[in-house]
Amino acid sequence: MKNLNRWRGQLSAVLGLLGCLALFGLPLASVHAASPQRHVVIVSIDGLAAYLVDDPKVPLPTIRKLARQGSIVDGGMTVSNPSVTWPNHTTLVTGVRPEKHGVLANGVLVRGAVGMPTVIDSHRDQSDLVRVPTIVDAAHAAGLSTAEVNWPCTRGSKSLDDQFPDVPNAVQYTTPRLRRELIELGLLDDETHASFNKNSVVSRDHIWTEAACHLIRERQPNLLLVHLLNVDYMHHKRGPQTSAGYTANAYADMCLARILAALDDAGIREQTTLIVVSDHGFISTPxxxxxxxxxxxxxxxxxxxxxxxxxxxxxxxxxxxxxxxxxxxxxxxxxxxxxxxxxxxxxxxxxxxxxxxxxxxxxxxxxxxxxxxxxxxxxxxxxxxxxxxxxxxxxxxxxxxxxxxxxHGFLSSLPKMKAMCILSGAGIRQGGHLETIENIDVAPTVAMLLGLDYPNVDGKPLSAALLNE
Missing domain, CATH: 3.30.1360 (Gyrase A; domain 2)
Structure with a gap:
């Protein structure tokens, strides 16, 4: 019976991938055997500009250790226009620019009638926002386990086993089992977004980090997306390269250390590739x-x-x-x-x-x-x-x-808009230094690490960072 159920699950996964590609009008490619024993965790620290990694005033021991043990993009990663949060998080997981995936703001830009202004509607599902399949869709269709914590443009996704999305009323759209577990852990007070919304952004980063750690320990997802916000908030409020900014940078580094500890607790550190990125840079705007x-x-x-x-x-x-x-x-x-x-x-x-x-x-x-x-x-x-x-x-x-x-939001050609990108862990070269890349290269790199077919991307795998296995 177990073998029969396993066969049914594999057949369902293949049919799901074929359906996903057909839905978006994409050509069907042969389905490679995914790697169920491999894990990829992408941690996005919103607003951590690439230049901060080399700023001696910024305390980033975890990030710099990962860079030494793995590969770093020297000078930073070129982001998509506009250099804001939702478009670039979508580029990271699709491998295409906004001209293809369709996300131009932190929501859908809704043109009004003649004479009426355009407004941004953030209360939207992934299907309303993103016009192409994501790497999460490909992983899920190939039978791999998936999860996200505070990742934009994922609300209502059918490809996530667990989610706590980056949307208004996020708790309402959190996977029911994960929501119950977070309440049991004391991370959420109740099932309402109102109580979660009372938390400071620092507290939210703590909750999101601990939610990610819980998922790692309990589910060991093959692909996990995590998005932290406090650095972006503080850079907006106080400016980058300020005392408040440096404190926020250090806290994000500590959150990352917690995630690494969870990988050790789960016994999957040696099988996990960690990709630490940001979505854009920052400059002072007096x-x-x-x-x-x-x-x-x-x-x-x-x-x-x-x-x-x-x-x-x-x-x-x-x-x-x-x-x-x-x-x-x-x-x-x-x-x-x-x-x-x-x-x-x-x-x-x-x-x-x-x-x-x-x-x-x-x-x-x-x-x-x-x-x-x-x-x-x-x-x-x-x-x-x-x-x-x-x-x-x-x-x-x-x-x-x-x-x-x-x-942020400036044209991506501005050097200070470049984002951090570090790859470390399973399958990654130690001490590697990559020339400037675009963030369209992250999704095809994830596909290669997990053994997924993921056609129709503008980017290419970061081969210089990958070990020949």
């Missing part, structure tokens, strides 16, 4: 530009009770860039050109990109993808983009504009 103020003064948007109510043209801020939306379809191209004329050369503005330049930044033309903006406003280094409609000047201090003292 000033901000407020394009919507200028658009309000030009009569191109309307403000009601201090808030944007209607707009012919408006800007959705993404840190170091602003996504420009023109709401009259027949006139959008002309309005975008006029927007460029208004802002090009102004203080704090590095560039304004129009759709014919989107191939340079890995985005689709708005006529091909409705979420794509009609233009992209690029801030100069030291300035962030504010969405504020209030005030009288384009340039303001970050305090007056209501923006963060530390920001």
């Amino acid at each position: 000033k901000a530009i407020r394009p919507n103020v200028v658009l309000r003064q030009a009569g191109l948007l309307t403000v009601d009770a201090g808030k944007l109510s209607e707009a012919r043209v408006h800007v959705v801020p993404e840190g170091g860039i602003g996504l420009v939306y023109c709401t009259r379809p027949g006139e959008a191209a002309v309005d975008a050109e006029k927007f460029k004329e208004m802002f090009k050369g102004q203080e704090g503005v590095a560039d304004v990109l129009l759709p014919n330049q989107y191939d340079q930044v890995g985005l689709q033309h708005p006529r091909e993808y409705r979420q794509s903006p009609d233009a992209i406003l690029v801030a100069a280094e030291g300035y962030s983009v504010s969405g504020s409609v209030n005030g009288d000047t384009l340039v303001a201090s970050n305090t007056e504009a209501g923006t963060s003292i530390g920001s």
